[in-house]
Amino acid sequence: MTDVVATNETILVVGGGISGMTAAIEAAECGKNVVLIEKSPALGGRVSQLYKYFPKLCIPTCGLEINVRRLRFNKRIRVLTMAQVSAITGDTGNYTATIKITPRYVNENCTACGACADAVSAEVDNAFNYNMNKTKAVFLPFNMAYPRRYVIDPSIVGTPEGEAAKAACKYDAVDLSMKEETLELKVGAIIWATGWQPYDAAKIQPYGYDRFANVITSVEFERMMDKAGPTGGKILRPSDNKEAKNIAFIQCAGSRDRNHLTHCSRICCMASLKQSTYVGEQYGDDEAAKASIYYIDIRAIDRFEDFYKKVQEDPKVSFIKSKVANITENQENRNPILHGVNTEGYHRYDNEHDLVVLAIGMQPSADITQVTSGVHTDASGFIQVHADNGGIFGAGCASNALDVNRAVQNATAAALRAIQVVNRVSGAEA
Amino acid sequence: MAKKEYSFYPGCSSERKASASNYLVSVETISKTLDFKLNEIPDWNCCGASIGYAEGGELPRHAMNARNIALSEKHNAGQDIVATCAACWLGTKETHERLSKSSQLLADTKEALKEAGLDLDYKGEVPIRHMVEVLIEDYGYEELGKPVKKPLEGIKIAGYVGCQTNRPFGVAGESFENPKYLDKLTETMGAEPVESYDQKVTCCGGALAFSEPEKSQVQIKKIIESAYDHGAEMIVTPCPVCQMNVEVYQDQINKKYNTKFKIPVTYYSQLMAVAYGSSAKEAGLNGNIVRATRLEEIASKK
Amino acid sequence: MTDANTLMVEKYRNSFLKEVEANVEEGDWVRMCMQCGVCAGSCPLGPHWAHPPQEIFMMIRAGKREEVLTSDSMWMCTSCYNCIVRCPRELPITHIMHGLANYAHRLGIAPKMNPTRRFAKIFWDNIASSGRVNELTLSIKLYFMDGIASGIKKGLEMMGVGLGLVKTGRLNPLGLISHSGVKDTKGLHAMLKKAKEIEDKRKGLA
């Protein structure tokens, strides 16, 4: 049974992505006690699935490494993975959070030596790679995963495979008898940092994500670039695993659209500008390598404009002011064909590309109104800054469509708001 | 359970010796099998079709449809209004929507209707439905499958949905770009749907087949060609205009582009009638200019 | 310029947008367009449009009244509703196109010889008189709208189609004499007359 010490001077942070980690660490480094819970088996969230950040084109793992180190050396933070909040009751300075922990079937004895994984052959969809490939049913979520501890997929528990994994472990780290646990934590303030999820691309019917193999989403494209990803760092067409060189990026895929997400997801323009540089990175000055960005407005705000300018100067990249009307497929080569009109003076096009990347919109990944009442969310489900929210504060992409930098900034602010609550509590009790 | 009854709006093309008369024949046939009753709206008038806007304008067009709604209220009170023709359904449904949105329009419409001695007590409650909605929603594929006596085995059929039964309203749960209900119906009748058919929602030109034949026939050609390319031997559709346009211009297209199109274009209801064991005549197959021989064979089988 | 047209030019001097909002079916949606162009790309007859819908909206805002109303672009609309279902701003584009066409036609400045405009008139007269479509008279009128000679020519072209329909009992050769419309034609006519009156009043066209 997991035992967690928490009082109404403890801050509960829900979500272990970059925002949740930041909120937890910043608060802990101010001397506050924090419980950080994450629903997946490892911390890192969406950023751990990114290849590079805009505009620096630096590697997300770098910042995660620092944060993980800060977090591990800090004895005030308690991390619970595979844990989700199912209910929140109580009031500012005095909440009770019900937390469900799903079994990992591997305990803290795990040394991540990998013997268990070597012992099994069963495979499951690789969620970390958006199910673009498979992984062993006993796996380390990803190379830099923290906790650096293996996970056993429930599908092999109670099968010979499961037993094989258990037998392979010299350190009694495999425990197939683990059951789902439910904890009740008393906490003073709650930071809701559950992040975002990509909008369901299949719903954008004209683009045929569900019909055409070579139409993918921007998050999937990020995974392709990762050496440890499903394509070993190559841009390969799902239809035939051939290199895709002539790539189209479609902006506002789901965003700014009354039929889908009414808000602008803010990051997608910069994400596509960034991804257009991957084409050059991958193919050098290969003539065939091209990136075409179909857009309504390019929203490269503040100094991101510098990056936009740089990309505009790249002869490989072209911009078409147009919301693509629909996509059809070339029956012979499975190439997507984009149909539409460039509205800067009415130019009709039917452009064939090797691969289409949908700059997919951002929506909150967990609905807080499902676990508690009285928290103000906007029409898109993002948590607003509102006095009525009491001691519950949104952080990062749970509070708005934000890029990483702004999400972290916002999470730092949320940490202070939570500290204000627990300081009031301790002040009252002192 | 009580026999299902609907307030039926057949529409001009379904009239005797009109371009979709055979559609009506087949619908009447399956209504017997499925045991539902169609009560024709007495003295119904034309919906104005999509082309009616140009000369008719807004209010007159809505008045036409409102007249049918009023007549239905009067004579078939409480029954859903059901149309077999896509344009009739769309026109009526559009008016129905606008009336419920705009009190101004409703008032004006009532005023106009008075002139026809009708007093529209409009509450916007009676749904306006297309026959395929009735089949899918009130029966469901499983129910529709039960009466099948002669599965249409081995017939490859392209489901051409077209525009107006699909957009802007469409059939609940279907996508605008890739509706699957015709494929499901076809399958339910034991035939083989051509699911990869990629022109199922391409516009046939509609009324512009008359005014802009060249432009429309380019569309029609695409629709037929793709059906052939994907190995279809028959096209099925829920819309009289689609049926007419795709079927009757094949010779002209053949002349112009020297193609060899000769593909039957039938109504979903004709497939059902045959599968339910009705005769070719009951299925209205004698109404097809390009004979649906495979269906006729099955129909003639004992 | 017809009276109606002059009247409107006077009334809405320098604001074509306001004129459209007031007089064109669903015209008050024009302002909501954000120029993404999805409509332009979605139209089956798109290649035949001099000005796609999104551009027409921009022209309306820019006050290009003459160019818009005399354009035959709107007349290319097949009512396929692709634009409507794809528009990210939910503009009822099909209806706006219909509305613009109808308005131009009403003001008498729509392109005179545009076949769709002429067919639409024939069609409406056809249904307005009897209340239901008489497909035979409809097609005959259509073929003969450019006079006897071309009428016969078109008639011959369409002969195959016609015969096919007759043979299969889908066209009534006697439609000229034996077409049955609605019974209450009187009421229908009165209704339509009234409806037109009201509409004209509302649009200040009375």
Added chain:
Amino acid sequence: MADEMKLAAYICKGCGLADRLDIGQLKQIAEREGKAKIVREHDFLCNSEGVGMITKDIEGEGVNHIVIAACSRRAKIEAFNFDKVAVNRTNLREGVIWSQPDTDEARELTQDMADDYVRMGCAEVVKMQIPTANPNAGSNKRILVVGGGISGMTSALEAAKAGYEVLLVEKTGALGGMVAKLHKRVPDLEPFKEPADTQIDDMIKAVNENSKIKVYLNSRITKTSGAPGQFSVNISQESGGTQTENVGAIVQASGFTQFDASKLERYGFGRSKDVVDQMGLEELAKAANGGVIKRPSDGKEVKSVVFLQCTGQRSPKEGELSYCSGHCCNTSIKQAMYFKDANPEVDAMVLYTDLRTPGNGEDFYRSAQKKGVTFTKGWPKEVTADLHLKFKDVILNDEVEVQPDLVVLATGMVPNSGVDVEASGGAPNLGGDDDDAATVAGEGDAGISVLNLTYRQGKDLPHLRHGFSDSHFICFPYETRRTGIYACGPVRRPMDISQAVEDATGAAMKAIQAVENAAQGRAAHPRSGDLSFPSFRKEGCTQCKRCTVECPFGAIDEDENRYPKFNEGRCRRCGTCMGACPVRVISFENYSVDTVGSQLKAVDMPDEFSEKPRILVLACENDAYPALDMAGMSRTKYSPFVRVIPVRCLGSVNTIWVSDAMNSGYDSVLLMGCKRGDDYQCHFVRGSEIAGVRMSKIGDTLQTLNLEPERVQTYEIAITDADRVAQLIDDAAQMVEKIGMSPFKF
């Protein structure tokens, strides 16, 4: 440390270590060569029993220096996290058995590796002392907020709300800043449809009534000295008086100045009274107070207004802003609503190139369209004195001319970020291009120091781009180059009100954290919690100033006798000063020239004919070392001749280590650090860069030893470069094979 040192070594046999290595031999080495008083082995050192064994020795046996020969220092951190004990994590797993083939042929060389790492571990740990926090820690917890606009007031109120005392200094005679000049603000709450009240007066009231907040108006900071927890600031009032106050941390919310529109004559500003900038329009709107807005020239009601976006910004023109100010699209939309709400008949047009209304701004945009505001994508060409506006409509591809009653220019934000310390000498400029910063200097407050720091490296926060005092790090928006001083609001980055409020709250958070850390003498991010601090032997110092110049954080001043003066509170423990010192008088208790030097010397150096070369890798602990771990985890094999030593930052690498290594017979030395240049990734800003510069000079040293220069290489490594690090090591091995072994093996 008072009590004498007692070294213990613990060797783990788990994870296959015992199967691959001769544990007995490792124990012998720890005992005989490493001089460990206690040496123990354990089957599973990281489990409770193993850890218990260690704790028992610490408590019972007085062990205070320990070597844990097991997995990488990045694994099992929680298990091996002992207080008040010097620990070395000898990496035998990722670094040895996982990076070497499991074959009989490989056995000997694998064992050599493990043997050396144990030697190195013992050699390092005995040189380490247990850090005793900063003795000169300051414990002042008051927060100074510079700037009384909405950002500054937010920081003040939020800090006070958390229980901290605040000093708020505003240069003008009133609080409120720019927001106080607005008629209304862009909404930040559902339904995002209508302009909202700024509620700035309530905020000012709240500040004035808050007993924890002390406000100085008409005041500027004329001197700032000290360090986190013990800053001393001089606050000079216009009236003449100067107070000295002590604070623990500083939030700089000095805001922005509107770009000078008089530089935009082509858009009619100055030519016609009826061309105003956005702030000018706010004035008119305030005057109208909800009524119809009248134009300046003749007081005539405005019937038509055009908003020109991106005027003087997103501009390639000399003297204009190349960036986008972010808020202007929403602001123009809001201002167009002023007109429409007062009189729907007014024609309001926004002329834009890209309409930038992120997030819920999209609802605001739609709302404006619903109100009848029209939007035209196009480029303004000219506005004449009589208000003829010529522009290109890019949708209709049309040259257009209109004559509105009023034209509003959306000009940009120019940060009030003080002097550009990097341009004005001090530290070398690593902020990359600073095009506009120079050009806008002289604008409003730019160029006048905000903080007047007495720091050796200049008076203000270093600028990043375009004169903004932003953080360079995406993951760490508050990573400042002046510890304890945090910028927020439009001085940090162009931003709107909602963002400024969030930013100001975040900055207050960091300021609070800074004072809490300072009070305990702990380092701030990224080595947060580190209790060590740099000290130096004055006797040896030659006053060369390299340390004071190269410190990325301006932590080191020069005292009256020109000796370096360390401000431990400002120090981030990167060791750049240590690496810089030519006479090696700077060191940390647990990280020094010695701790590394003795490790590299501890390696058993086979003779020239042994065919066993030695390659030394000095790897940045943040990116290169994790990359090596990843190579091990993915079982990527690399040369067994390599010996890796993690360093805090390449900036801390003292050239003596390299020459010592060469002298003691290493055949090659590889320095692995982070990416440098404009988009540098070094979290100590320029450690990697500086190392590059230092190593470019090492060539001469090698010449004198007459060794081939290619024996020493510096690489930029990304944390994901697992395959690459292995490759680089093998390349070095081949290079040695090619040019031959070093003659310096004795």
